[in-house]
Amino acid sequence: MPLNWPPATAPTWPPPEVGTSLECSDLRTLVAVLRDLGFTQAAPTSAENTAFFNSARCDHGDRVTGRMLVSPSGVRYPLAVCRDAAHRDLLVLWPPYYAGALSGVE
């Protein structure tokens, strides 16, 4: 399991624009599905890095890089990608909170 993930202060998943549930196998699919619903990507702010990503570790203990997906109403949802190039796990906001090796490849 990832460490310090999901963030306790992250918005509730799924976004209301999605419906009752949304899960994806990888970052590319998640971005494509949410783009269809009007979401955009953004870099995390310093405050978001502190709140969400600095202490997070993937299930292999690697540090992570933050990603933000922004809903049409402006709600910012954090995702994290493992920094180990051989692992590149995507940490997500639905159980089991990670999507497996190489799921964070963009």
Place this chain on the structure above:
Amino acid sequence: MTPIWIEGFEHGVLSTAGGGIVNAISGTVGTNIAVTADAKRTGGYGLRVYPAVSTLVNITKNVTATILVGRFYVKLPSTLPTADHQIARAMTASQQMIFGYNYNAGSPRFYMMVNAGTPRYFSGLAADTWYRVDFRFDVSGATSTIDWQIDGVDQTQATRTVAASSITIFNLGISIAAIGNVYYDDVVLSATTGDYPIGAGAVVGLSPNAAGASNLDTNIEDNGSVDVNDSTNPANIELDDVPFNGSDYIKQIGGASTLYAAVAFADTAETTIHGAQAFLAYTSAAASPANSASAKIYDEDGVETDIFTGDMSESSAFYKSVICRTPTGGWDQAAVNALQGRVGYATDYAPVPYWQGLMIQVAYAEGAGYTLAVEPGSYALSGQEVGILADHKIAMEVGDYALGGLDVGTLLGRKLAIEVGDYVLTGQAAEFLRAARIGADGGTYILSGLSADVLFDRLISLGAGAYVLAGQDVTLVYVPGGGAYIITADGGIYAVTGQGAGVLLGRRLAAETGSHVIVGQAADLLRDGRLAAEAGGVVLIGGDLGLVYSGVIPPVVIGRRQAAQGVPRRAPQGMAKRAAEAARRTN
């Protein structure tokens, strides 16, 4: 054909974990979207999408294509929805192929369109009916086009002028917030334009059912830590679970990276093969650190293809899949039946990798020689066109079987067999069963309202159960030229009522055990026929003069209407007198 996705949902799983089944699920699995047995068209499972409140519910499969060709089957529920909703979609970054349902003020129809282009319609949509949808979505040029068919019938092309692009996503489900209830099965996608239309077919799931040719020592074990071998403890025991995420597994605890356990898959009976896709379920003893092992498909050319090689360190079931390499000689039955699965090849087994399941899903064409079989349940064929069942076998072991309204020749030259259950044929036209064989070992068999010659020159047999012929016309079972027509009932009830003159002329009715009832026949009904009853009752009621002329009747109960009241007065003498009178008239 070059499929890029073959999915009949025969693994029984709906998950995004690992990306081997689907890449995204919108909706709550088990609440408003699921792979279920009741959603199947063929095989054991299909996809059911059933939001009870307005919400987005669909699955996503990632694709890479500028021309996407597909075939899927879709069924709407018995009560058609009153709201419009999308059913399937293919997407680029800027445009979409949208196939949907339009209520149309009570005249429901399918529609197909490119984004906000002009929708094209298929009208006359029926509830609770499987429709085959073939499509070709071409976004390679300045005008995007959709060619499409419903049940093999070309529909008006949908077009829209937009920039060329690339298709990245294919959806099945209700892709806008809506209420609906839709079933899907037997999905095939291709990125090759010439594959359109894929046409009638299905997807069958083949699970491991025997050992293959393994390369083992004591480092590949089952989940009970017993060494796997190809004779007494083959790996197929653990890898055959359906649904796909069973608790048993094969593991590699050490040894060389050349070790593997091999399994053979169940054979297919199909002969026209489109392709195959291999599916894997796996996990590990722990979620970290990374390990490395493989699952592969070994084909008839002796070539291995990876289903997955890499880090298997997951604490819950993950899934991978791969389109199987087309053998040198192309796909055929032998090529499918030669496929083997292999698990092992670990180069890092800390944590210990677990293989939970393997399956091959094979896409094939439906056509001549297709077998319709149902073991338990009901099977209904109605309104088929002439020849639809030509050269096919229809078999049912348990359940109900109904054929109604079939055209002439529909069942010409084929076999209908039923071991247990009810069998009903009604309203068929002349020659319906010509040269066909009908057999029922147990159950009820009913033929009613058939025209003349319906049973001409064919065999009807019934081992146990009830057999009813009612209201047939003259010459129903007539066999010209002295041919032997035989109606036999070894056990059970045999009833023939209301036939016209000559109906049973020249044929034999035999009942070894059970009851034999003939009521209300006209004159000459049994002329030259034989009635035999070795055990059981034979009853003739109300027959006219000449009824049994020259026939042979073992006298159990014989008479006119008095016989029905239990007063068989002077029956032998009466019969002889009537025979003599008939002979005088003949002379």
